[in-house]
Amino acid sequence: xxxxxxxxxxxxxxxxxxxxxxxxxxxxxxxxxxxxxxGLVVLLISKAAGPSSMNASCQNYNMVSGIYxxxxxxxxITELIxxxxxxxxxxxxxxxxxxxxxxxxxxxxxxxxxILSGDFLLANACxxxxxxxxxxxxxxxxxxxxxxxxGVYHENSTSAKENHITEDIGISTWKEQTFLSHxxxxxxxxxxxxxxxxxxxxxxxxxxxxxxxMAMSHKINSDLxxxxxxxxxxxxxxxxxxxPVVLHQxxxxxxxxxKQIGEAQxxxxxxxxxxxxxxxxxxxxxxxxxxxRYHGNKALEALESFPPSEARSALENIVxxxxxxx
Numbered sequence: 001x002x003x004x005x006x007x008x009x010x011x012x013x014x015x016x017x018x019x020x021x022x023x024x025x026x027x028x029x030x031x032x033x034x035x036x037x038x039g040l041v042v043l044l045i046s047k048a049a050g051p052s053s054m055n056a057s058c059q060n061y062n063m064v065s066g067i068y069x070x071x072x073x074x075x076x077i078t079e080l081i082x083x084x085x086x087x088x089x090x091x092x093x094x095x096x097x098x099x100x101x102x103x104x105x106x107x108x109x110x111x112x113x114x115i116l117s118g119d120f121l122l123a124n125a126c127x128x129x130x131x132x133x134x135x136x137x138x139x140x141x142x143x144x145x146x147x148x149x150x151g152v153y154h155e156n157s158t159s160a161k162e163n164h165i166t167e168d169i170g171i172s173t174w175k176e177q178t179f180l181s182h183x184x185x186x187x188x189x190x191x192x193x194x195x196x197x198x199x200x201x202x203x204x205x206x207x208x209x210x211x212x213x214m215a216m217s218h219k220i221n222s223d224l225x226x227x228x229x230x231x232x233x234x235x236x237x238x239x240x241x242x243x244p245v246v247l248h249q250x251x252x253x254x255x256x257x258x259k260q261i262g263e264a265q266x267x268x269x270x271x272x273x274x275x276x277x278x279x280x281x282x283x284x285x286x287x288x289x290x291x292x293r294y295h296g297n298k299a300l301e302a303l304e305s306f307p308p309s310e311a312r313s314a315l316e317n318i319v320x321x322x323x324x325x326x
Contacts (some may be wrong), residue, residue, distance in 0.1 A: 015216055036185050038073035041318070045207050046071040047191050048303070052198045059067035066311075070132055070196045077128045077141065078189040084121035085148055090114045112189065137192040144188040151181025171291075174246045179212065182219045187211035206305040210315065213299035214248070217322045220292040226276060227285045228325060237272045248284025289325055291302070296323035 047066045062069045091111045094104065122145075129138050154177055169177070179187075190211035223242035239245070249257040264275040279285065296319045306312050315323040 013150050036181075038189065039079040041186060041211065041315065042075040042078055042189050042193050043067055043072065044311045044315050045210065045306075046075075046193045046197065047199065048306045048309055048315060049194055049199055049203060049207065050307070050309075052200075052203075068197060070134075071193050073128055073132060074137070074189065074193055074196060077125045078185065080121050080125040080128070080187060081141070081145060081148075084118040084125065085152070087121065088118035089113050089152065132196065134196060136195050140188045140192045140195070144185045147180040147184035147188075151177055151179075151184070155181060161287035169241060169246060171243070171246055171250060174241065174243065175216070178216060178243075183212050186215045203305065205300045209302040210299050213295040213302065214315075214319055214322070217292045217295035217299065217319065219294065220288055221322050224285065224288055224292065226324070227280055228289075238276065244279060244284040244288040246284075246292070248279045248282045248286040251283045251287070292325075293323045296320075 046068070050066060051063070053070075064072075091114050092107050094107060094111070125141075129141055132138070187208045188211070190207040192206045194207045199207075220243045222241065224237040224244055226236055227244050252260070260275065260278050261270070264271045264278065299314060299319045303312055303315055
């Protein structure tokens with residue numbers, strides 16, 4: 001198995017170690033960087049795979065820097081779908097509004113704008129997919145969108161429950177749900193990029209595996225941040241269905257976990273600082289780090305089927321940045 005360790009090779013698209021580290025912090029945007037990593041990964045894996053020997057049907061597409069124009073369009077479509085989802089998830093639950101949150105009419109107007117804006121982006125994505133004139137790619141991206149909706153629906157239905165802290169899911173169920181909401185779009189977009197270049201099923205599967213495992217390792221890395229940051233505010237909350245918490249609960253057993261939840265309750269509210277220290281004292285955090293590195297290694301294994309190149313090195317750097325915790 002390939003060990004996930006820091007790399008140093010920059011690539012032709014500018015994804016050196018520094019940008020890979022920035023990508024770890026935010027797949028779209030953080031306070032210092034504006035990154036569209038999903039589209040970038042699609043471009044990088046397209047360049048890493050190169051043209052296929054069976055690419056006669058792609059001759060009508062222009063190739064620039066080893067990437068077909070249709071693959072560039074796919075990268076843009078992937079970002080449109082992801083951005084549309086983010087806009088739609090910005091809708092406010094009006095039933096939970098308080099008077100201090102602002103006028104109700106303003107919130108209602110904001111919700112309408114979020115819905116219309118997200119739908120506009122999705123409509124443009126669908127139009128772009130049609131222009132690619134590839135039914136398999138349309139099917140892949142449509143199924144990815146269905147996965148996203150299913151995954152987000154489950155997240156929202158869980159968090160809407162008053163007793164959602166009692167949600168009992170194992171790590172296998174967590175992986176399935178996380179793939180739907182965080183991994184399917186990238187994995188299937190990488191596979192679609194190979195389909196556009198007419199690569200065979202084996203190459204398509206390796207691209208899918210890279211996208212899947214890279215997205216999973218990134219999500220676990222994100223879940224770990226409240227538990228591994230040196231400076232974490234006591235008021236910072238975390239998802240009780242995140243990877244470290246789910247693993248912690250599996251090690252403890254249901255009864256002990258509910259006892260710890262009860263001990264962390266103060267005046268009807270959950271003391272996240274106290275619960276965080278309890279979880280850090282168990283095995284959940286270290287197991288989540290191991291799981292993150294496992295998915296990172298799986299992503300690196302998938303890349304071994306691609307020839308050595310700067311683009312492949314850039315994809316490896318992304319994995320190295322996500323699986324580094326020192």
